[in-house]
Amino acid sequence: MKNSIQEEFISTVSHEMRTPLTSIRGFSQTLLNSWDRIDDENKKKFIKIIEEQSNRLINLVENILTVSKANSDRQVREKVYVNSSIEKIMPMFYERYKNHKFILNFNKELPPAFLDDDKFQQIMTNLIDNAGKYSEEGNNITITTSLDDDNIIIKVSDNGVGIKEEDFDKLFKKFSRLENHLTSKTQGNGLGLYITKQLVENMGGTITLTSIEGSGTTFIVKFPIYNQEEALKCSHKS
Ligand SMILES: Nc1ncnc2c1ncn2[C@@H]1O[C@H](COP(=O)(O)OP(=O)(O)OP(=O)(O)O)[C@@H](O)[C@H]1O
Ligand SMILES: [Mg+2]
Structure with a gap:
């Protein structure tokens, strides 16, 4: 990848990662700090969000790996x-x-x-x-x-x-x-x-x-x- 394309790629990826990471951190902090004050239903809801956002990150990382593979890997045709x-x-x-x-x-x-x-x-x-x-x-x-x-x-x-x-x-x-x-x-x-x-x-x-x-x-x-x-x-x- 050329430098400017690489820079653009990194800045987009960082942006894409920030949203789920911020939400994972936010909901974990809320759970840790206010555990006794949150009812079970909300606890479950927050943990579900953490799970979904983690999946989003895993999916992103897998996709990025595939992009770099598609760019570089030698083909075995x-x-x-x-x-x-x-x-x-x-x-x-x-x-x-x-x-x-x-x-x-x-x-x-x-x-x-x-x-x-x-x-x-x-x-x-x-x-x-x-x-x-x-x-x-x-x-x-x-x-x-x-x-x-x-x-x-x-x-x-x-x-x-x-x-x-x-x-x-x-x-x-x-x-x-x-x-x-x-x-x-x-x-x-x-x-x-x-x-x-x-x-x-x-x-x-x-x-x-x-x-x-x-x-x-x-x-x-x-x-x-x-x-x-x-x-x-x-x-x-x-
Ligand atoms: N078969 C389809 N019918 C309608 N819209 C589609 C279809 N395939 C793709 N799109 C639209 O094109 C966009 C880009 O598709 P693409 O596969 O690149 O990304 P994605 O499915 O959103 O995410 P990813 O494939 O990275 O998990 C989709 O978000 C969707 O809006
Ligand atoms: Mg798709």
Whole structure:
């Protein structure tokens, strides 16, 4: 990272950390200083806030680690069959979003792509997690894989809150979260899509979206089909 970008990053991160830390300190001090005067219900409420804010910090630290990894780690790219790679991470989502309906609409004849499998799974995890977070329980989340002449295409669709077209660019910036009733109800640092876009582009892919506010969003990721010459070139480079 260049210096000025690094400085900006550090100042944003410090700001993001200060809010939960201040609240953790405040509520612990109140509990310690006024333990006998607080009733059980409020004690529980304060401890719950401390727990939530700690989770927010843990999530932030994990995301920051992923950002620096996405920037620096060398890729280990190989032939990856995206359908089976996606199938591996689905049980986690069936558990996390028990009341959503998942539909896997896979083209079974897909050739492989040339990817780092861990990084591809991270991309899919961020997109599927968003689809779950920004749609209501009971909604459908559809994951489609298909093929055009040169690319493998993966789509993650939800019928959730949707995104205004004028906000499309903002989404991929660090720490940007959009205003909607589910953003305030859910946790997040606004780093997921920033990381996702970097990971996709570092592996030669593209990410775009279509969305209608109030009715749903589709993220579209494309990766070139595995090609032996390209793979050889890449292995000589790293
Ligand atoms: N499928 C979606 N439908 C509607 N809005 C979305 C969707 N995906 C992302 N967004 C909006 O874009 C913002 C940025 O998404 P991003 O994944 O980068 O961050 P996050 O989910 O808020 O936090 P993080 O992923 O870091 O935990 C979200 O806060 C949300 O407002
Ligand atoms: Mg996210």
